[in-house]
Amino acid sequence: MNSGGNNGSGSSSTSSGIAATQRIPPKRQTLDEAYAPPANFLEIEVLNPITHGVGKTRYTDYEIRLRTNLPIFKSKESSVRRRYSDFEWLRGELERDSKIVVPSLPGKALKRQLPFRSDDGIFEESFVEERRKGLEVFINKVAGHPLAQNERCLHIFLQEPVVDKSYVPGKMRAA
Amino acid sequence: MLIFYQYDIAFFGFGQAPEISIKLDGDDVRKTAKIRSEDGGQEVHYLFYDGEPVSGTVNIAVKKRLDHQGIRIEFIGQIEVYYDRGNQHDFVTKVKELAHAGEITQNTSFSFDFQQVEKPYESYIGTNVKLRYFLRVVVVRRLSDIVREMDIIVHTLSSYPDVNKSIKMEVGIEDCLHIEFEYNRSKYHLRDVIVGKIYFFLVRIKIKYMEIVIMKKETVGVSPSVFTESENIAKYEIMDGAPVKGESIPIRLFLAPYELTPTMHEIANKFSVRYYLNLVLVDEEDRRYFKQQEIILWRKQDKAIRHTFLEESEGNEESSPSPGSSTSKG
Numbered sequence: 173m174n175s176g177g178n179n180g181s182g183s184s185s186t187s188s189g190i191a192a193t194q195r196i197p198p199k200r201q202t203l204d205e206a207y208a209p210p211a212n213f214l215e216i217e218v219l220n221p222i223t224h225g226v227g228k229t230r231y232t233d234y235e236i237r238l239r240t241n242l243p244i245f246k247s248k249e250s251s252v253r254r255r256y257s258d259f260e261w262l263r264g265e266l267e268r269d270s271k272i273v274v275p276s277l278p279g280k281a282l283k284r285q286l287p288f289r290s291d292d293g294i295f296e297e298s299f300v301e302e303r304r305k306g307l308e309v310f311i312n313k314v315a316g317h318p319l320a321q322n323e324r325c326l327h328i329f330l331q332e333p334v335v336d337k338s339y340v341p342g343k344m345r346a347a
Numbered sequence: 348m349l350i351f352y353q354y355d356i357a358f359f360g361f362g363q364a365p366e367i368s369i370k371l372d373g374d375d376v377r378k379t380a381k382i383r384s385e386d387g388g389q390e391v392h393y394l395f396y397d398g399e400p401v402s403g404t405v406n407i408a409v410k411k412r413l414d415h416q417g418i419r420i421e422f423i424g425q426i427e428v429y430y431d432r433g434n435q436h437d438f439v440t441k442v443k444e445l446a447h448a449g450e451i452t453q454n455t456s457f458s459f460d461f462q463q464v465e466k467p468y469e470s471y472i473g474t475n476v477k478l479r480y481f482l483r484v485v486v487v488r489r490l491s492d493i494v495r496e497m498d499i500i501v502h503t504l505s506s507y508p509d510v511n512k513s514i515k516m517e518v519g520i521e522d523c524l525h526i527e528f529e530y531n532r533s534k535y536h537l538r539d540v541i542v543g544k545i546y547f548f549l550v551r552i553k554i555k556y557m558e559i560v561i562m563k564k565e566t567v568g569v570s571p572s573v574f575t576e577s578e579n580i581a582k583y584e585i586m587d588g589a590p591v592k593g594e595s596i597p598i599r600l601f602l603a604p605y606e607l608t609p610t611m612h613e614i615a616n617k618f619s620v621r622y623y624l625n626l627v628l629v630d631e632e633d634r635r636y637f638k639q640q641e642i643i644l645w646r647k648q649d650k651a652i653r654h655t656f657l658e659e660s661e662g663n664e665e666s667s668p669s670p671g672s673s674t675s676k677g
Contacts, residue, residue, distance in 0.1 A: 194599070195542060196543060198595030206591070206593065212552055212589065214553075312632070313632050316552070318524075
């Protein structure tokens, strides 16, 4: 390790001449640290849109598949099904409880829900795909936020089988 | 180097306003300095230090007879706050009478000499405030005085600071990012080099890059009416990509290329200029994590000027602080 200018004071005329190669001796990184998998792994996919029900109660939901190695998440892999209104619920909870600026959701498609359309409205394949992509971007932004990760609602949304909307809001602590 | 200070106002119909110029003694050997001007350009003026005498001659070239009620020259150090333009604060004023009321019929020179002029502050042109020194010749007349001004630049010098600990700190976001940063000093001179390192204890975010920003904060006024202006002087990327636990990132940032002034603290109770190192980490979703740390900047004595302090300041300068000797937690 080069500890630079400690000794060369007499010979060198300018301080920048020494400083040009000077550095603070680094701590040695252990091989375990160097080769261990990074501790920042978090991937969330939104996939498999399925339309349920018939008539007026028809809705589409999506599979939220999460893989991570962050200790704050209870399970390292999970898969749940969520619909658009669940995302809206999550966004509302975060907006209220956390101090973060929550990103916006892909827009609500009010016009597509009007009757007598020539296409499938909100069940049109291209629309569902567009929305799926938007939701994926949204949930990845939110779940990666250090302050959002402390919120219980995020964990309920990502990992509980059913979203319990009468939950007690609170903070998570890493196990 | 020749500098002309002739701001002639040709009064309508009279092409015969006298030409007034100020010539400093020894201006052929005196150094000049640059300063950023208000419009963003650069001005070049003669350079002075505290205590130096200011002397020279005033030349008045007349085209016809000039009646006057007296001629004087003033040396002025002035602070001007931009939102209060009409109200300047003169912290130094020296006046020499050059002539009593009378008339000038031919080209005339007056010599002047201000001995040991106090110049306590450094010249500064900022966003909201300006501190300048100038010589002003006033020819008093019945209707309108004739005024000529000549700016000079003043630099304040400091010797090597007594205490110059390194800055070492452990910061982070709980369970998310823990780092330790270290800068080799807390006080840097204007052509110094910031040597430091960042050590990662815990990384649970996906970092894209890391940079150091030199921030200047200019504070004008006294509370409660304080105006603060922040400006990013430099952005310097020190890391590209995501580190893991145990990695050290070296920092070496040369200050010389940037337009910096010394740190100024409560100048005449009017304004302050402070510098901060802002360490910024940006993650893949463009979230920014940062830690600001004030550093003191000072103007090092030029070796040619003060020989007496040369040895001492050199000796201190090269001994870099031993790592880990001074730790401040914050």
